[in-house]
Structure formats: C-alpha cells, structure tokens
Amino acid sequence: MILTIRHETTYDYSTPLAYTIQQLHLTPRIEPQQRALSWQIATPGQSHAYTDAYGNLSQMLTINGRHNALKLVAHGVVETIFPYQGRLNLEDTLSPLLFTMPTRLTESGPTIVELAGANLPDRGSPPGTRHLLRLAESIAGKVAYESGATEVTTTAIDALALGRGVCQDHAHLYLACCHAWGVPARYVSGYIDPGNTGHAASHAWIDAWAVDSDYAGWVSIDVTHARLMTDAYCRLAIGRDYDSAAPVRGVRRGGGKETLSVDVQIASAP
Template identity: 60%
Template sequence: MKLSIRHETIYRYAASQAYSIQQLHVTPRLEAQQNVLTWNLQAPGAVNAYTDAYGNRSHMLTLNEPHRLVAIVAEGIVHTTLLDGGRLHNSEPLSPLVFTVPTRLTMPTGQISEYASASLAEVREGRASTGAMLALAERIRASIAYVTGATSVDTTAHDALLQGAGVCQDHAHLFLACCHAMGVPARYVSGYIDPGSSGHAASHAWVDAWVHDAGFEGWISIDVTHARLMTDAYCRLAIGRDYVSAAPVRGSRRGAGEETMAVNVQIVPV
C-alpha cells in the first residue's frame, strides 16, 4: 500500500518567546516492511538530523530568535507491505531485554500486576505467544473505552485503568505495564494509520511485543486500540519505552504567556 502522509504541528504563543527546542520523530523509520519514497520536513530555525538510541530517525529543532509561532510540517509518500502474522523482520542492535524496564508511565502497580496475571495466566518466564498478546489487547480494549480528551500525555497506565477511559497511548501504556509485570519485552510505537471509517485519529500509537511461537521468536506489532496485528495501513515513526521516548514532537520553550498547539494529520492511500 502507498500512503500519502501530511503531519502539521503549529505552536502559537500569547507572548514572544526567546528560545524553543523541539525533539522531532516525524520521519518514518527505516524498516523492512516500509519504504520511504519521498519525505520532506519543513521547520524554522536550526534543524539537526541524528539517529537516537532506539534507531529512530530524529531531528532536533532549535529557534534562538524571538517568535510567537512555530510551524512544523512533515510530508511524503511511504510504501508499506503486509506482515505475516504481524512479525517484524528487522535487524536491530538492541536486546529485547532493554524493553522490560518500566517507566513512570508504564509502572506495573499492584492492581496492574493482578490484571496482568489474570490476563496472561499462560505466560511463564517472560515467554508469551502471539495469541496471548492478542488476548491481552482484547481485554485492554474492553477495559479502557476510547474517549478523546479523557486523558493527557502525563496519564499513567495505572490511572487510565482506574478511569476506564483513554486513547491509543493509554491502551499502549497499559499493555506495556502488563508485559513488564510478567517479564515480557514490549515497547511503544508511534506512527500513522489510515483511519478509514473508524473515526480514530490518523496519528496513532501501538506496541511491539516479543513472542515465542512455534517456528518464530521475535517482535510482533499489535494495535491494542483495535486489538489486531499491524497491517500495511500503518506507518511507523518511532519506538521507545513509552510515549516520552517516541513522541512525534516534544520540547520546551523559554518565554512567558499561554501556549496553544494544533495538530493536523492527513493520511490518504494513493
């Protein structure tokens, strides 16, 4: 499938800012199942490209002159292919054990540990099957209703579970917390999805989990929000331990006044 993608992020400030810095993960990863045909990033100030510790194609944007608006536009065309059973066949330098370490957002509290034990009763010594991972996704989808605006980027997996409402990043964080509780390597994925008629946002978050199936040991990619394996309707931007390390745009500023942010993402199959 070919996906035409346009991702626009605009920050507006009530007062002039002296300095802004933004970490950008808005360039698709170099992976076997997706080929970037064209890609362009437009942003003010100095933009320096680098590859982060997780292999994400990243940029650091710095703006050192007075400004009241920062507009970041990333767009291009990506060719994606359908994975067999959601299995990723990428060569990666990091051990999967890197992704067994909880973060503040994915800490397995006592309640999450009980939830994980009940959901993943068959898992022993951190060895999970694709079937078990999909069953966990189904239960999380039933436990946390998709409600736009119900949570924020700072909401933990524990708080989302107690609230029973959230969005894709909350589904992903709870999935990761459950996997951490059972010793299963799992990581956060940020990217895009052709939303079709689902009504969900085109900017999306899901997970990769390390599984042990008959004839396969490795990463599979699961959309927890839809309780299904990743298809060719997805484009992967970044992986990390949670939202913080894989967010498309994240940064800080020096200056007073209110800040507003508007994000518009358009995905069109071509």
C-alpha cells in the same frame, strides 16, 4: 500499500518566546516492511539530523530570538508491505531485554498485575501471539477510547482506574502488563490510515516479544483496535514510552499560554 501523509503541527503562544528546542521523530523508520518514496520536513530555525539510541531518524530543532508561533510540516509518500502475523523480522541491534524495565508512565500496580495474570501465561512462560492479542482485547475492553479524557502525562495505572483514554494510554497499559510479567514490549508512534474507525490518523501502538512454534521475535499490535499491525500503518519511532518516541517533544522559554493544533491527513492506495 501506498500511503500519502501530511502532518502539520502548529503552536501559538500568548506572549513571545525567547527560545525553543524540539526533538522531532517525524521521519519514517527504515524497516523491511516500509520505505519512504519521498519525505520532507519543513521547520523554522535550525535543525540537526541524527539517529537516536533506538534507531529512530530524528531531528533536533532550535529557534533563537523572539517568536510567537511554531509550525512544523512533515509530508511524503511511504510504501508499506503487509507484515505476516504482524511479524517485523528486524535485524535489531538492541536487546529485547532493554524493553522490560518500567518507566514512570508504565509502572505496575496490583490492578495491572491482575490484568496481566488473567491474560498472559504463567511467569517464565513466553507468550505467543494469541496471548498477546488476548491482552490487547482485554485492555481495549477495560479502557474505552475517548479523546481528551487523559493527558500525555497520564500513567498506565491512572488510565486503567479511569477506564477511559486514547491510544497512548492503551499502549502504556499494555507495556505495564508486559513488564510486570517480564515480557519485552516497546512503544511505537506513527500513522494509520484510519478508514472509517473515527480515530485519529496519528497513532500509537506497541511491539511485544512473541514466541510461537515457528517464530520468536517482535510482533506489532494495535492495542486500541485489538489487532495486529497491517500495511495500513507507518512507523515513525520506537521507545520505552511516549516520552522517548513522541513525534514532537521539547521545551521553551517564555510564551505564556500555549495553544496546540495538529492536523494529520492520510490517503491510501493499493
């Protein structure tokens, strides 16, 4: 599939800023099932390109001097290949065990342990793809999709208690369940051709470690839609949670009240 993507992020401030630093994960990852045919990022200030510890193509953006707004535009064309059974078949240099430790956003609790136990095999028995999809279906059923119901700081425990959230909450809750069971799982940020789902084109989902009769490795699962990743997805970054894989994340000095506007447009063709 060919995905034409345009991602515009605009920050407006009530008073001038003196300094901004942003970590950008706005470049598609280099992976077997996707490749960027063209890709550009337009930013103010100075940017430094690097590859982070998770293999994400990243930029560090710094802006010195007074400014009242910040606009970032990433756009390009990505070719994707349908991954059979959501399997990534990566030559990964990172041990999957790196993705078994909880973070502040993916900490476990009694309700999460109960949810994991109801959907995953006994501890010590690696889950197959069918178990992992069953967990996704359960989470999508317990946490209804509702834009604006949570914040980027909302934890997995809080999202489950609230019963409402967005894709990042579904992903964090899934990771919390897997980590409580010792199953490697990691956060994915990227884009999805939303079709007629009504959901945002900027998306978050997960990779989990599956052991099937003919495969052992990462399987990518969209928890919000309770389905395996297809060629309608473009992967930007992986990490342990939102904080390490967010498309844009940073700090500023000054600025007063911040207003954020994000517009993502995706067109697809076979």
